[in-house]
Amino acid sequence: MSAVSAGPAAAPAPAAARIRARGARWYRQPTLVAGLVLLAIILFMCYGAPLLTSFNPDTQNLLEPLVGVGRQGHLLGTDQEGRDTWARLLYGGQVDLRVAGLAVLFPFILGIIVGSLAGYFGGWVDAIIMRIVDIVVAFPFFVLVIALVFVLGTGEKSIYIAITAVGWVSYARITRGEITVAKRQEYVLAAQSGGLSSVRIITRHLLPNVITQSIVYAMSDIVQDILAIVTLSYLGLGIQPPTPDWGTMIATGQNFLTTQWWLTTIPGLAVVITGVALSLIGDGLADLLRPAAS
């Protein structure tokens, strides 16, 4: 914007350049590729549900309760209300993945903003924010989430609010730590001496360097969020019926574990496999973005 100095604005933030260079080699990371492929398969199956099943996940058919695997056109049988398990699995996956994906986004953004402010400005801003972080961290994640769900009521919206209110702290910590170190680097001093505003420095220069840790963490965070969502739904406090979801599936099937055991086992496996995919991506990203050993 300013034609004056090409200096500070032009100097590429070193880590961002490094990452761009290494980003070009992402496909050589086996863990990352494996994770992405697995995730792609899962996403395809869930969102391609209309292609993979003709059944509706909410349609009850009391004439066909607890049908066995592969019987009567039901790939994975039906539950006690005659709903097709396969359909519920796929459509439920849509719901769970969507909610978890959004649920990780809000804390990510909020946490990074707060953490940047704390890290960059230091002083009492930092002190207050970190105190709040310490306090929130003192509660087990799930305990706070469940308490907030009580206050806010059940359902999808409450999940977003509850998870955001509790989950931002990790991102804030990570970002604040990284920025506290990064702001002493030369390219920041150069930017400051060039008269750039704090906001610009933070967004254009510091964040690109500092965001990678948060992105890696986000991968494991999504897994935690999926678990929280599924657990809440199991208790009846999360995704409300008739919307299909893996947690409610586990709940409805739990009385039949000795007979139609797949009703509960399969959705759980779905969660585990999705967790594996996301963890692989997270590990792969961590390996990729780690500064190269000399």
Next chain:
Amino acid sequence: MGRMSFVLRRLVLLVPTAVGVTIITFFMVHLIPGNPAVTILGQHATPSTVAALDRQLGLNQPLLDQYWLFIDRLFHGNLGMSLYYGVPVSGLITSHLPPTLWLLCYAAVIAVVISVPLATLAASRKDGIRDHVVRVVPLIGLGLPAFWFGLILQTWLGTKLRLFPVTGYGSGFTGHLQSMFLPALTVAVALSPVLIRSLRASMLGVLGAEFITTARAKGVPTPRLLVRHVLRNAVIPAVTVLGINIGYLIGSTVIVEQVFAIPGLGSLMINAIFERDFAVIQSVALIYGVLVVLVNLLTDVAYVALDPRVRFDA
């Protein structure tokens, strides 16, 4: 002397956190615009019940006064009355605390028993077969829903094979050990992935250290090397990791207690949520918060006890 002052300093730093914990639990119900009593009572809100709760919690008074009332009661051991049980909450907490503590300790022990050998195995030959096999465990374990795993264990080892009781707390020490084995195992399996990963990482870090080369040059045999040199150093960051994840550990117990019908704080809280028994929810959350803070303090103390260098650090 330096050690004591380190611990004391940590203790002092805990006070604002503890205060903050009370503030958050207190304020939870004020998050929603409108009358908190209505929020609490939910479906049971009628003008008379709302008015009664208003009086009980002093909701007509300014916020700060309410808070002082809350703190004052807290220090007198008064945690309010349970709407559902009709008895003082403090009594409920006292009776439900032991099973939760049992579960926590039992699970922590099992988690350590699982994680330490596996992490050692993995770190002893990095990138070898054993390492890769062990690393699969956290990969699967991180995405494992604890309650689901608990249900499966319950069905297979409990109902079908009848190896362990399926629900309940049991009586007497051995009774507890037996009844709580499956739930503790479930929680331990939820915790182990984190432990294995960080223990393996810190052991690899230690294995690369120079003093390990010295020990090898002394001809120290591998088992002794791993235990007396590697583990002793690697345990220090691992204890910190265990402490940091206490929140995760506690969170897992909440749902596992429900699955296995263990009369602990977790199932108390979940039941209170269904019954909209606010005083109980608030108090249990508070106790959990305090528990985490205490465990963090314990971790710091353990760290100081384990690492002789800490004395001399600032």
Next chain:
Amino acid sequence: MSGPLQLEVSDLRVEIASHRGVVCPIDGVSLEIAPGEAVGLVGESGSGKSMTLKSILGLLPPDAKVTSGSVVFDGSDLTRMPHSQLNRVRGRRIGMIFQEPMSALNPVMRVGNQIAEGPRVHLGMTRTQSVERAMDLMRRVGIPEPERRFRAYPHEFSGGMRQRVMIAMALSCDPELILCDEPTTALDVTIQDQILRLLAQLCQESGTSLMFVTHDLPVVAQVCHKVAVMYAGRIVERGTVQEVFTRPMHPYTLGLLRSAPDVDHPGHSLEPIPGSPPSLASPPSGCRFHPRCQFAEDDCKVIDPPLRLIEGDRATACLHYERTLDEIGADT
């Protein structure tokens, strides 16, 4: 039991697979130590001298391998020994002292226990016996108040004291040979002297041989009888300390001598060797030193000279060693 040669390294070659290809930090090294001898191994950093020591005891990093040659100690080849057998040699018959005592000592283990560990593991001593022995050793190496110091941790000691602990550890099982990897480099000059005297004295008293690696020539002169000069993974000159330092037969040795401060001639300006050590991934053709050599001739660029015996046990790898001798003659 011990023959005329205690340790014989023959044509040792170590390879490391790196992303730049195969690198040979040790490329055909041969050394000998007789019982009771103190042999120095000198060279710049990166010459491979530390790695030579490590490969004797099989302490190479996981990506490095011995690909040919042998290290024969008392009749057996250490490079081909199974791990359990090698562990009985380490510490018990060959001890090792490392450069950085702060990082070479276990930070969470009491110093006394670290010294006592060797005797417990190798000599089958009971706890009490090994503690006695450790305190004995601490006295011998000059650590005051051993009863109190036994229970201390490494970070409570000064650098010189820590190095004494290392020496005590190395001596703990009465080994026949001690390998020293730059033991005084990280110490103050005054402490250096003390430690060197201690080492020399202890070895003389017990007849232990020493292999002493350093880049510091005066140190070698103080402690060793014989010396080998190492460059780019190879030995380029060998002989007694007296001979090599007064009548060097290799231009690299000459360069080292000239770049070392000379206490007797404080006014002399130091002359560093021009250039820098070669990349071991792609060493120069012919003699590896020729790009930096003031006497280099055409044949030096083509022929890779082996280390050859000249007289007695004087050996050099320079095709034109007389030039160096002439040069040094001109100096005096």
